[in-house]
Amino acid sequence: DIQMTQSPSSLSASVGDRVTITCRASQSISNYLNWYQQKPGKVPNLLIYAASSLQSGVPSRFSGSGSGTHFTLTISSLQPEDFATYYCQPTYSTPYTFGQGTKLEIK
Amino acid sequence: QVQLVQSGAEVKKPGASVKVSCKASGYTFTSYYMHWVRQAPGQGLEWMGIINPSGGSTTYAQKFLGRVTMTSDTSTSTVYMELSSLRSEDTAVYYCARGAVVPANLAYWGQGTLVTVSS
Numbered sequence: 001d002i003q004m005t006q007s008p009s010s011l012s013a014s015v016g017d018r019v020t021i022t023c024r025a026s027q028s029i030s031n032y033l034n035w036y037q038q039k040p041g042k043v044p045n046l047l048i049y050a051a052s053s054l055q056s057g058v059p060s061r062f063s064g065s066g067s068g069t070h071f072t073l074t075i076s077s078l079q080p081e082d083f084a085t086y087y088c089q090p091t092y093s094t095p096y097t098f099g100q101g102t103k104l105e106i107k
Numbered sequence: 108q109v110q111l112v113q114s115g116a117e118v119k120k121p122g123a124s125v126k127v128s129c130k131a132s133g134y135t136f137t138s139y140y141m142h143w144v145r146q147a148p149g150q151g152l153e154w155m156g157i158i159n160p161s162g163g164s165t166t167y168a169q170k171f172l173g174r175v176t177m178t179s180d181t182s183t184s185t186v187y188m189e190l191s192s193l194r195s196e197d198t199a200v201y202y203c204a205r206g207a208v209v210p211a212n213l214a215y216w217g218q219g220t221l222v223t224v225s226s
Contacts, residue, residue: 043216043219087151091212094168096142
């Protein structure tokens, strides 16, 4: 099974900051990697698929990059509504086990 | 529009089983895979498995093998997830989530069903 190591587990940042979250896969997964955002009490929301493709309706301040084993999610200028938990998910093969999550908090 | 409507909250005793439903509408039911994901209180997302509503083939996460059964009913556009031999660690919100053109892209989610396991 593919294991995902997500870092950091938590992060404090301010509105307007540029933020990067990283996921590393235990083996190469090409670009088979999705990113989700989850706000407290809400269902997860798909942000990025295939490592770098922006899901319809997602603001352009979100971007993804990477391939193989190293992936990043970047928020170019944090907005108040971006404070949430972010998860990566490999989609190369089952099981599609999520990363442990990164909680993004207001500094 | 795509809608996934799940059944209501459940309270079960340890050792019992629970069956959660997810009724789909707004698209061709048999054209997209359905996943089940759970989230224990204050914890992360845990992928449980996937079902192809067309034919009913399934793949389960190893952790749940022998305890989980996912089924589909094309006549009602509903998928089901049954989890048996419940223990307190199974207390969680259970979500169904629909795949997209790429089956693993979870673009649509049900509202979640809280299952509480308590004696």
